[in-house]
Amino acid sequence: MKLDQKYSGNVFILSSDDYASSKAVIYGMPMDFTVSFRPGSRFGPGRIREASVGLEEYSPYLDRSLEELAYFDAGDLLLPFGNAARSLDIIGDYVRGVLADGKFPLGLGGEHLVTWPVLQEVYKKYPDLAVIHIDAHADLRESYEGEPLSHSTPIRKAAELMGGRNIYQFGIRSGSREEWAYARENINFHPFEVAAPLREVLPSLAGRPVYVTIDIDVLDPSAAPGTGTAEAGGITSKELLEAVHLIARSGANVVGADVVEVAPIYDPTEQTPIVASKLVREMLLGFVK
Numbered sequence: 523m524k525l526d527q528k529y530s531g532n533v534f535i536l537s538s539d540d541y542a543s544s545k546a547v548i549y550g551m552p553m554d555f556t557v558s559f560r561p562g563s564r565f566g567p568g569r570i571r572e573a574s575v576g577l578e579e580y581s582p583y584l585d586r587s588l589e590e591l592a593y594f595d596a597g598d599l600l601l602p603f604g605n606a607a608r609s610l611d612i613i614g615d616y617v618r619g620v621l622a623d624g625k626f627p628l629g630l631g632g633e634h635l636v637t638w639p640v641l642q643e644v645y646k647k648y649p650d651l652a653v654i655h656i657d658a659h660a661d662l663r664e665s666y667e668g669e670p671l672s673h674s675t676p677i678r679k680a681a682e683l684m685g686g687r688n689i690y691q692f693g694i695r696s697g698s699r700e701e702w703a704y705a706r707e708n709i710n711f712h713p714f715e716v717a718a719p720l721r722e723v724l725p726s727l728a729g730r731p732v733y734v735t736i737d738i739d740v741l742d743p744s745a746a747p748g749t750g751t752a753e754a755g756g757i758t759s760k761e762l763l764e765a766v767h768l769i770a771r772s773g774a775n776v777v778g779a780d781v782v783e784v785a786p787i788y789d790p791t792e793q794t795p796i797v798a799s800k801l802v803r804e805m806l807l808g809f810v811k
């Protein structure tokens with residue numbers, strides 16, 4: 523007899539067990555091998571799923587329920603510990619398949635480097651892609667301690683691949699002088715604030731394919747202490763939810779998204795996976811049409 527997993531905490535609540543009929547695929551990328559400070563985000567995807575059992579299925583913001591949407595939770599990808607390059611290949615291969623099947627990829631990290639292979643695949647499918655990057659950190663380094671495969675480099679790689687003008691950054695409040703100079707020169711750069719500049723920018727993205735990557739550390743550490751590189755001076759969970767809703771209600775065609783850097787071990791209150799799970803619900807209901 524097959525057990526019903528829908529509210530087990532092993533999968534995001536109400537996930538369908540039928541991949542074929544699902545419009546979206548939730549998949550975990552349990553990688554934290556290149557972080558410069560505190561590891562632990564490999565346990566993020568699992569705790570977000572467990573926290574999801576505390577959610578209502580209904581979103582009063584969007585007047586839509588998870589019951590109205592078919593999505594599949596693939597679990598976590600099996601990644602070889604310590605081998606970042608091979609792990610990124612595995613992530614890219616998986617997402618290529620999800621995209622080829624016409625499904626919406628919704629990734630759970632993991633450190634932010636996991637977004638890099640995803641962006642490469644999404645960009646291959648959508649050459650007109652724009653990226654909305656919501657984060658405390660610019661992630662625009664070329665390398666860290668000489669290592670180009672670092673959690674501080676994914677957006678720089680994406681900018682070099684797609685052109686920095688196709689990258690829209692919000693909420694950034696940390697980075698090297700060089701990163702900030704690079705951002706001001708090359709990126710659609712909106713530091714410190716999230717909702718207000720998004721409101722201004724979104725009309726220009728109407729009709730375009732957009733990938734949304736959210737680092738949970740954009741939130742103030744008081745709202746999300748469970749992250750590897752917590753950064754004081756962040757936004758509230760209310761503003762981050764508003765950002766998701768602004769994107770959802772805009773004319774942008776969101777074609778994929780992720781939430782990264784939830785490291786549950788640093789948060790005994792579990793507020794961080796709890797807020798991340800609500801964010802995932804709103805992203806599913808807002809982004810997947």
Ligand SMILES: [Mn+2]
Nearest residue numbers: 658659737739
């Ligand atoms: Mn960050």
